[in-house]
Amino acid sequence: MVKIAKPLRLHDLEDIRRQQPAIVFYSAKTCWWTSDPNDLCCPHGNPMRTCPAGDGDGIPLDPSGSPLFQTDDVEGFLKSAEEAPEHYGRHGLRAFILAYHGNVLSEDGLPRCSSKWEMYNDLLDYEEEAAP
Numbered sequence: 001m002v003k004i005a006k007p008l009r010l011h012d013l014e015d016i017r018r019q020q021p022a023i024v025f026y027s028a029k030t031c032w033w034t035s036d037p038n039d040l041c042c043p044h045g046n047p048m049r050t051c052p053a054g055d056g057d058g059i060p061l062d063p064s065g066s067p068l069f070q071t072d073d074v075e076g077f078l079k080s081a082e083e084a085p086e087h088y089g090r091h092g093l094r095a096f097i098l099a100y101h102g103n104v105l106s107e108d109g110l111p112r113c114s115s116k117w118e119m120y121n122d123l124l125d126y127e128e129e130a131a132p
């Protein structure tokens with residue numbers, strides 16, 4: 001089981017623009033992305049610098065173990081998302097933002113990701129249904 005982080009680590013794309021990161025990293029196989037190099041994971045799904053096996057010098061991965069792409073065209077990355085929100089399913093950009101590292105957590109609080117936008121949309125549906 002996974003859940004939406006409270007509070008969210010990233011609320012909206014303007015936060016990214018304010019931070020002016022140099023690079024965005026995004027997964028080759030899942031919906032995961034981040035603008036923080038500290039989020040990159042070892043093969044065990046831990047932040048690389050905290051890998052208990054000392055694998056922190058290997059190739060950075062997403063929390064599921066997928067390899068990553070990266071781009072230094074951060075604004076282009078954000079814009080392409082904003083111009084095609086339907087790509088992310090019925091919740092549009094909210095699903096894209098939910099795929100940011102740390103916005104979806106396991107029961108024990110570890111960042112998680114999915115290869116399916118449907119998972120993020122289902123979490124948002126569930127949250128809306130649970131809201132009073």
Ligand SMILES: [Zn+2]
Nearest residue numbers: 042043044051
């Ligand atoms: Zn590790």
